[in-house]
Amino acid sequence: MPISSRLRDTFVDLVGGDAVLTTGFGGYLTDEAQTSGLRGHADAVVLPRTTTEVAGVLRACYEHELAVTPRGGGTGYSGGAIPRGGIVLGLERMTKVRSFDPLLWRIQVEAGVRTQALRNLARESGLLFPPDPGAAESSQIGGNIATNAGGPHTFKYGATGRWVTGLEAVLPSGDVVEVGGPLRKDVAGYDLKSLLVGSEGTLAVITSAWLSLIPVPEAALPVVALYPGSREGCAAIEAVIGSGLQAAALEFLDERVVGAAKAGLPRRLASAGGFMVIAEADGSVEDAHRLRDDLLDALSEDAKELWAPEGSEIAALWRWRESVSGAVTAQRGGKLSEDIAVPIGRLQEAIDQTVVIGRRHRLETCSWGHAGDGNLHSTFLIDPADPEELDRANAASKDLFALATNLGGTVSGEHGIGLLKAGQLRLQWGESAIGLHEAIKEVFDPKRLLNPGKKVP
Amino acid sequence: MPISSRLRDTFVDLVGGDAVLTTGFGGYLTDEAQTSGLRGHADAVVLPRTTTEVAGVLRACYEHELAVTPRGGGTGYSGGAIPRGGIVLGLERMTKVRSFDPLLWRIQVEAGVRTQALRNLARESGLLFPPDPGAAESSQIGGNIATNAGGPHTFKYGATGRWVTGLEAVLPSGDVVEVGGPLRKDVAGYDLKSLLVGSEGTLAVITSAWLSLIPVPEAALPVVALYPGSREGCAAIEAVIGSGLQAAALEFLDERVVGAAKAGLPRRLASAGGFMVIAEADGSVEDAHRLRDDLLDALSEDAKELWAPEGSEIAALWRWRESVSGAVTAQRGGKLSEDIAVPIGRLQEAIDQTVVIGRRHRLETCSWGHAGDGNLHSTFLIDPADPEELDRANAASKDLFALATNLGGTVSGEHGIGLLKAGQLRLQWGESAIGLHEAIKEVFDPKRLLNPGKKVP
Numbered sequence: 027m028p029i030s031s032r033l034r035d036t037f038v039d040l041v042g043g044d045a046v047l048t049t050g051f052g053g054y055l056t057d058e059a060q061t062s063g064l065r066g067h068a069d070a071v072v073l074p075r076t077t078t079e080v081a082g083v084l085r086a087c088y089e090h091e092l093a094v095t096p097r098g099g100g101t102g103y104s105g106g107a108i109p110r111g112g113i114v115l116g117l118e119r120m121t122k123v124r125s126f127d128p129l130l131w132r133i134q135v136e137a138g139v140r141t142q143a144l145r146n147l148a149r150e151s152g153l154l155f156p157p158d159p160g161a162a163e164s165s166q167i168g169g170n171i172a173t174n175a176g177g178p179h180t181f182k183y184g185a186t187g188r189w190v191t192g193l194e195a196v197l198p199s200g201d202v203v204e205v206g207g208p209l210r211k212d213v214a215g216y217d218l219k220s221l222l223v224g225s226e227g228t229l230a231v232i233t234s235a236w237l238s239l240i241p242v243p244e245a246a247l248p249v250v251a252l253y254p255g256s257r258e259g260c261a262a263i264e265a266v267i268g269s270g271l272q273a274a275a276l277e278f279l280d281e282r283v284v285g286a287a288k289a290g291l292p293r294r295l296a297s298a299g300g301f302m303v304i305a306e307a308d309g310s311v312e313d314a315h316r317l318r319d320d321l322l323d324a325l326s327e328d329a330k331e332l333w334a335p336e337g338s339e340i341a342a343l344w345r346w347r348e349s350v351s352g353a354v355t356a357q358r359g360g361k362l363s364e365d366i367a368v369p370i371g372r373l374q375e376a377i378d379q380t381v382v383i384g385r386r387h388r389l390e391t392c393s394w395g396h397a398g399d400g401n402l403h404s405t406f407l408i409d410p411a412d413p414e415e416l417d418r419a420n421a422a423s424k425d426l427f428a429l430a431t432n433l434g435g436t437v438s439g440e441h442g443i444g445l446l447k448a449g450q451l452r453l454q455w456g457e458s459a460i461g462l463h464e465a466i467k468e469v470f471d472p473k474r475l476l477n478p479g480k481k482v483p
Numbered sequence: 484m485p486i487s488s489r490l491r492d493t494f495v496d497l498v499g500g501d502a503v504l505t506t507g508f509g510g511y512l513t514d515e516a517q518t519s520g521l522r523g524h525a526d527a528v529v530l531p532r533t534t535t536e537v538a539g540v541l542r543a544c545y546e547h548e549l550a551v552t553p554r555g556g557g558t559g560y561s562g563g564a565i566p567r568g569g570i571v572l573g574l575e576r577m578t579k580v581r582s583f584d585p586l587l588w589r590i591q592v593e594a595g596v597r598t599q600a601l602r603n604l605a606r607e608s609g610l611l612f613p614p615d616p617g618a619a620e621s622s623q624i625g626g627n628i629a630t631n632a633g634g635p636h637t638f639k640y641g642a643t644g645r646w647v648t649g650l651e652a653v654l655p656s657g658d659v660v661e662v663g664g665p666l667r668k669d670v671a672g673y674d675l676k677s678l679l680v681g682s683e684g685t686l687a688v689i690t691s692a693w694l695s696l697i698p699v700p701e702a703a704l705p706v707v708a709l710y711p712g713s714r715e716g717c718a719a720i721e722a723v724i725g726s727g728l729q730a731a732a733l734e735f736l737d738e739r740v741v742g743a744a745k746a747g748l749p750r751r752l753a754s755a756g757g758f759m760v761i762a763e764a765d766g767s768v769e770d771a772h773r774l775r776d777d778l779l780d781a782l783s784e785d786a787k788e789l790w791a792p793e794g795s796e797i798a799a800l801w802r803w804r805e806s807v808s809g810a811v812t813a814q815r816g817g818k819l820s821e822d823i824a825v826p827i828g829r830l831q832e833a834i835d836q837t838v839v840i841g842r843r844h845r846l847e848t849c850s851w852g853h854a855g856d857g858n859l860h861s862t863f864l865i866d867p868a869d870p871e872e873l874d875r876a877n878a879a880s881k882d883l884f885a886l887a888t889n890l891g892g893t894v895s896g897e898h899g900i901g902l903l904k905a906g907q908l909r910l911q912w913g914e915s916a917i918g919l920h921e922a923i924k925e926v927f928d929p930k931r932l933l934n935p936g937k938k939v940p
Contacts (some may be wrong), residue, residue, distance in 0.1 A: 129725035130827050152727050174670045185668065188645065201915040208826040210856040211642065211896040213631045213681045214908050215920050216938070220677030224670045241727035268586035270609050270698035313770045369665040370587050399667040439668040451671050458658040462926060463672050469922040481673070 029069045029113070033090060037072050037113075040082040045119070047071040054097060054114045058161075059105035059446055061355050062362040062419065063410045066108035068095065075119045077194060077202060077233045083115060084231065085200030093478050094198070096227035098169020099140065101161035103363060104444025106173065106226045110479050117168050120233060125208075128153055131239045132191070132208050137168025137232050144237075153239040156183035159440075160348050168232045174224035176440035178275040178347065181398035182308075185440065187223035192236035195222055198471045208236050221466070226442045228481040229470040245314035246274060247307045248343055250333040251325040252300035256280060258328035259301035260374035263397045266305060266324045267370065273321060274308040276398030279350060280377060283394045287353035292342035297330050303397065304347065350394060351403070358390065360410030362419040362446075366430035367401040367439025379429050380404040387422040389415070401439035427453055442481075449483045486526045486570070490547060494529050494570075497539040502576070504528040511554060511571045515618075516562035516903055518812050519819040519876065520867045523565035525552065532576045534651060534659060534690045540572060541688065542657030550935050551655070553684035555626020556597065558618035560820060561901025563630065563683045567936050572688060574625050581691060582665075585610055588696045589648070589665050594625025594689050601694075610696040613640035616897075617805050625689045631681035633897035635732040635804065638855035639765075642897065644680035649693035652679055655928045665693050678923070683899045685938040686927035702771035703731060704764045705800055707790040708782040709757035713737060715785040716758035717831035720854045723762060723781045724827065730778060731765040733855030736807060737834060740851045744810035749799035754787050760854065761804065807851055808860070815847065817867030819876040819903075823887035824858040824896025836886050837861040844879040846872070858896035884910055899938075906940045 028048060029037075037046045047054075051071040056064060069092075074080045087094050093112025100107050107114075120136035127133070128151030135144060141155075142162040148155045159165060159175035169175075171193070176185045192206030205218045222230055253259040259278055266273060279287070279302040288299060303325060307317035322332055335343050355361050368376045377393050384391025384406055395402035404426050406419040423446070427437045431453040438447055452460060467474075467482040485505060486494075494503045504511075508528040513521060526549075531537045544551050550569025557564050564571075577593035584590070585608035592601060598612075599619040605612045616622060616632035626632075628650070633642045649663030662675045679687055710716040716735055723730060736744070736759040745756060760782060764774035779789055792800050812818050825833045834850050841848025841863055852859035861883050863876040884894040884907045894900075894907040909917060924931075924939040 127828065129721065131724060132826075174674075176668055180668065184645070185670075187674075188641070197915060197919075199915075203913065203916045203919070205912070205916055207891055209824055209891070209893055209896075210827070211633055211637065211824045211853075211858050212893040213642075213897055213899050214893045214895040214904070215912060215916070216682055216686075216923055217631075217644075217674075217677045217680060218916065218919060218923075220674045223674060225673055229673075241729055264586065267588060272698055309766070310770050310773065313767050316767065367666055367668045369589075370667070371584065396668075401668050434664055434666070436666060436669040436671045438671040439666075440670060442670050447671075455662070455672060456660060458654060458656075459660045459662055459672070459675065462654075462660070462675060465926040466673055466675075466923065469919060469926060 034070065036086050037083060040086065041072060041074050041079045045073040054116060055109065057100040057105060057107040058103045059108060059444065061360050063360065063416055064105050064108055064445060066110055068109040068114045069112060071114045071116060073116045073119050077196065080196045080231055080233050081200045081202055084196050084198055087113065087475060088199050088473065091473060091475065093475050095477050096231045098137065098166035098172065099161065099164040101165040102169065102173060102441060102444060104441040104446045106442050106444035106480055108445055115231060117166060123147065124234060132236065133239060134208065134234060134236045135167055136234045137166060139167050141165045141167060141170055148239050149242060152242055154242045155189065155237060155239055157186040157189060160351065167235060171223055171232055171235055172225065172227050173442045176396065176401065178277055178396060180396060181276050182272060182274040187220060189237050190219060190223060190235050191238050193219050193222055193232055194234040195230035195232045197230050198473060198475050206236060210238065224442065226444065226481045227477040228467060229476065243308040245308060245311045247314045247318045248335055248340060249305050249318055249321050249325065250335065251303045251329045252295065252297060252331040253328055254330065255301050256374050256377045259303050262303055262325045262327065262329065263373065265327065266321060267398065269324045271317060271320050271324060273305045273398065275304065275306040277304040277347065278302065278397040279394040280392055282392035283350055283354060286357050287350045290346050290349055290353065292339045292346060293333060295331060300330055354392060354405055358407040358409050360408045361405050362408060362423055363403050363405040364423055364426055365401065365403055365439050365441040366426060366435055366437060367399060368430060368433040368435030370400040372433040373397060373400050376402055376429065376433055380426065383422050383425045383429065387418045389418055389422055399439065400435065444480055448479060491527065493543050494540060497543065498529060498531050498536045502530040511573060512566065514557040514559045514562060514564040516560060516565060516901065518817050520817065520873055521562050521565055521902060523567055525566040525571045526569060528571045528573060530573045530576050534653065537653045537688055537690050538657045538659055541653050541655055544570065544932060545656050545930065548930060548932065550932050552934050553688045555594065555623035555629065556618065556621040558622040559626065559630060559898060559901060560822065561898040561903045563899050563901035563937055565902055574623060577690060580604065589693065590696060591665065591691060591693045592624055593691050594623060596624050598622045598624060598627055605696050606699060609699055611699045612646065612694060612696055614643040614646060617808065624692060628680055628689055628692055629682065629684050630899045633853065633858065635734055635853060637853060638733050639729060639731040644677060646694050647676060647680060647692050648695050650676050650679055650689055651691040652687035652689045654687050655930060655932050660687065663693060667695065681899065683901065683938045684934040685924060686933065700765040702765060702768045704771045704775045705792055705797060706762050706775055706778050706782065707792065708760045708786045709752065709754060709788040710785055711787065712758050713831050713834045716760050719760055719782050719784065719786065720830065722784065723778060724855065726781045728774060728777050728781060730762040730855065732761065732763040734761040734804065735759065735854040736851040737849055739849035740807055740811060743814050744807045747803050747806055747810065749792065749796045749803060750790060752788060757787055811849060811862055815864040815866050817865045818862050819865060819880055820860050820862040821880055821883055822858060822860055822896050822898040823883060823892055823894060824856060825887060825890040825892030827857040829890040829892065830854060830857050833859055833886065833890055837883065840879050840882045840886065844875045846875055846879055856896065857892065901937055905936060
């Protein structure tokens, strides 16, 4: 349903005619959940440039009771940015770096700054913004914060939220709130900042963030190991942790994922394939080398192949690691890829049971992910043009969520609930916690206008 | 007002007669805020041993609308554990280690486990629980979490909350909630865990926590530098950070603090005293030594004295650092010691203005704290028997809070609001954020029974 011309005029007055799209905005109607065939619908797209404009737009929507779906880079996997009517509020034009103090390891950026641009800017001053979710070229820091995005280096450095020291956000009413700032410690109020982190745009629209940075480690040296199967691979992962080695990243890719993606590896494997573990050593040059040796040692038992990339192979390996999701999609044209996380001691069980669940639903399956965090992308391959297959994949996902919670885990380790996992929080939280969850939504968004259907059913 | 004998019988039925104190419980009526003369009053003290007992007690209090002040080790500085009627709910008997998986770097402990006991247990398995607030022998992990306790090593390792992966807590209604668990990543629900961290016992009673641990660094090597004054000392602190050196701790003590405490230093100073900076290098033996050299280099400009403790001097230095608060109290018998935090670039201004504020109120003042986090213990010395002096100190504190927020900082970097800073959050948060804050209290504790008067006025 198109918005009324009066409301369109209101938006145009607020943000300018070029920033209000009422036709031809199909690109704003989905996100990476499109690999499972999901698309949404909206009445208009509004692209504010400033916090004041965001506040004005939200105030108008509040008055007209119009739903608002905030949108970053649209790189999420769970449909969190897929609108169900109302307007899409894209933050892509809010790209200012409001302040940068490299000598004090901090930066304030607007929500639309792309993750890679932020990482590059920090690196030019010898600093690191550690979170490294996939699609860093397209994803935006506001979306990263709204989903508390993870990535391979979360194992050592934590997810996005750990690096946020303050937020500016706009409430559905149009009121602007600021919590925290360029401050490293603050316990004066309840932690509203962490409440907004990972809230998937359902409580407020994040417009700007103060972030802390750290000095770039001198060296980062990955190692790659291949095993006959998940049993040997997961034993190696536990051996690394049990040896007290602090890897920066600790990843796995099962045999099917390695098979789907190995053509792009920067080095030809000696064996036909296998269950892959990637670990990374970082720190000073000397420490990283010594830790790499220790990692190779801890990973060696039962390994059919061990490889320590050097020089340009290192960046190539991580580029390849990031390409894996696309290579898996390419197998059948579509996929339903989840992000359950389990206590690390249950990782092998989760990997093996993913295959069992897929078989039960007659689906090809595979998994890969952030082993050290017990976080796996259990994936069902589908032909997106076949609705019956998608139904089976959705049913398989339900079994997967039950598996995750039975293993003491979570239905979402890093992608968020979005549309794909709507209602699944009840599997892992009791009635009282769910009650608090819904009451908090009510406090921030009493008219239920912000990203409706997400996070809170 | 003593509780009715019927209510006493209810508590005795729930927790046993030895766990209900109705007389002789003076030790439960104050905390470290007693250095400024604060004491509370209560009708009884109840000491449950299990979560079920906590739930029963809270349910009874809910029914009888009796206030409950949760209490850990009573080592807080802001009066957060000081009751204003009702019962004190002491967690000291909940001391079980529910599970410990050293090979997976995680532990689940009950709220009454002492911080040092936890640190010792981890260390026996080569692991570190990094938070190191003062009074670790007495403080309890539940209280550490409820205040998001900091400490010298927060600069590198973050405050207590960073290490909490899950919480079990009891709501005022008596309902038990669990959020998170032995899981390193979880973005399924709003971050209720972080909302409870630092909530000072005003939202729920924390009964147990899942914590993550890391391998103990091989070496930790502090360095000590003395400067003529705050200008040179703060320049040295900024030089360390600006050089991109990741110190594990970065502390300062002003000239007056050094003067009050220097007799206990493990080494006689060559100079008469000065503004002291302590930095610590940790990591592998080689890395820690190299970083220590770099720190000595960065700290050398304008230093009158540099010292790199070795062997047993290292532990002695940190014991001395912890004794500083007591040495300052001993100067006049009492003190009002705050914990404002400011953006690191404003640290010198905060230190210098503390002295100006003290002079304006005719008080002896000093400050020390966690320089790298911009967190300072600005302190006014008082004779606790002189109410007029305490009044002046309270007035000075108000000026100090205004200073902190004018500098873009917070009224509390690590001690919490408690009683001493009641109402001061309004200085740093706008009306909308305050509204959210109060609504969240209402969601968790609609009858306003939990730690009344704290956090939310």
